[in-house]
Amino acid sequence: MxxxxxxxxxxxxPDKICIFNELVRHEPRKHFNHDKIxxxxxxxxxxxVSKQAFRKVSRALDYLIFxxxxxxxxxxxxxxxxxxxxxxxxxxxxxxxxxTDNEIKSKLLNQFFIEAKKKxxxxxxxxxAEKQANNNIHFxxxxxxxxxxxxxxxxxxxxQNKLGYVNQYRKEMLAFHKGGFKVRHDLIKxxxxxxxxxxxxxxxxxxxxxxNSTDVHSIKLITNVKAYLMKYISKDDINLLxxxxxxxxxxxxxxxxxxxxxxxxxxxxxxxxxxxDHKPKYYKGEYFTVVYLTPSQLASSGAWNVINDxxxxxxxxxxxxxxxxx
Numbered sequence: 001m002x003x004x005x006x007x008x009x010x011x012x013x014p015d016k017i018c019i020f021n022e023l024v025r026h027e028p029r030k031h032f033n034h035d036k037i038x039x040x041x042x043x044x045x046x047x048x049v050s051k052q053a054f055r056k057v058s059r060a061l062d063y064l065i066f067x068x069x070x071x072x073x074x075x076x077x078x079x080x081x082x083x084x085x086x087x088x089x090x091x092x093x094x095x096x097x098x099x100t101d102n103e104i105k106s107k108l109l110n111q112f113f114i115e116a117k118k119k120x121x122x123x124x125x126x127x128x129a130e131k132q133a134n135n136n137i138h139f140x141x142x143x144x145x146x147x148x149x150x151x152x153x154x155x156x157x158x159x160q161n162k163l164g165y166v167n168q169y170r171k172e173m174l175a176f177h178k179g180g181f182k183v184r185h186d187l188i189k190x191x192x193x194x195x196x197x198x199x200x201x202x203x204x205x206x207x208x209x210x211x212n213s214t215d216v217h218s219i220k221l222i223t224n225v226k227a228y229l230m231k232y233i234s235k236d237d238i239n240l241l242x243x244x245x246x247x248x249x250x251x252x253x254x255x256x257x258x259x260x261x262x263x264x265x266x267x268x269x270x271x272x273x274x275x276x277d278h279k280p281k282y283y284k285g286e287y288f289t290v291v292y293l294t295p296s297q298l299a300s301s302g303a304w305n306v307i308n309d310x311x312x313x314x315x316x317x318x319x320x321x322x323x324x325x326x
Contacts, residue, residue: 006021007022008021008263009021009022009261010260010267011257011258011261012258012261012307012313013063014294015292016291016293016294017271017290017291017298018291019288019290019291020289021287022260047241047242047246049235049236057126057234057249058230060256063124063253063256064124064144064249065085065086065226067124068085068086068124069085070085085225086143086219087143087145087146088217088232089143089216090139090140090215091112091141092136092214092215094157094211094213095165095169097135098163098164104163105244105245109139111159112155112156115155120151122143123252124253125143126233127139128141128232128233129245129246131240131241147216149214153212157210157211157213166210169211170208173208174208177203181196183196199212233247258310259310261309270298270302270303270305271303271306273302274301274303275291275293278297280292295307295310
């Protein structure tokens with residue numbers, strides 16, 4: 001018997017299915033002497049997201065959006081209730097960066113995600129590191145839960161002060177406004193006089209202990225949410241280099257294989273009906289074919305074997321009970 005065979009397989013994802021031949025081994029793998037194998041060195045990304053990383057981020061974002069349930073925010077002051085699905089946040093340092101990028105990520109960003117899981121039940125998230133013009137690192141974060149802006153700022157300020165960034169900010173503000181309010185003329189084009197006065201009064205009221213270090217971006221009017229978010233995650237900047245990883249996500253969103261199903265006559269029959277019903281776009285590569293059929297479209301065509309296996313995959317990988325509509 002041959003040591004392996006090629007088995008026709010499909011992988012179901014939130015926006016498409018991939019069709020390919022999967023290599024199945026019939027003999028156990030040989031054991032290698034790992035002492036003789038040279039591990040590859042870390043690659044220098046030069047602040048550019050590679051094509052492979054772009055595909056990984058894109059897939060992770062597909063799943064994050066798919067798994068995020070529709071929510072309704074509490075009514076605003078005018079009584080309006082807004083629909084909500086995902087959050088888009090930014091975390092910045094409040095004074096000049098004194099620690100390495102990797103130290104900031106390890107001691108501050110990692111702590112933020114630990115607390116976000118406990119406080120706000122955040123399950124799925126993707127982050128992207130960037131440099132500001134002042135060479136400070138900051139982070140864009142996409143997550144699946146609503147986080148009140150005041151709680152977000154309080155939490156991040158406490159965390160970043162583990163390395164003294166809020167204390168340093170307070171020291172600088174007290175020195176700058178020692179004789180009373182002073183205008184930042186270098187920022188007047190982007191930060192008008194009225195806004196600076198308001199910020200000064202707020203800073204005095206909290207004794208400069210609660211800097212404006214976070215932002216919650218509104219995406220409720222964005223028609224193509226994925227394209228909008230991918231712009232932030234995948235853009236290149238070769239001027240201010242970041243040490244270490246450019247992006248990351250929770251473990252469940254890494255290298256997602258999708259719902260794998262071996263193709264048999266029943267699966268083939270279901271897929272053919274879905275093709276006839278929806279006439280999807282497709283891309284044919286040398287070793288695979290991508291068909292842009294969504295799980296909801298498969299369900300509407302009665303592809304029960306396909307979507308049931310996909311639902312089992314979601315439960316096993318994410319502990320998510322997908323309630324599909326027929």
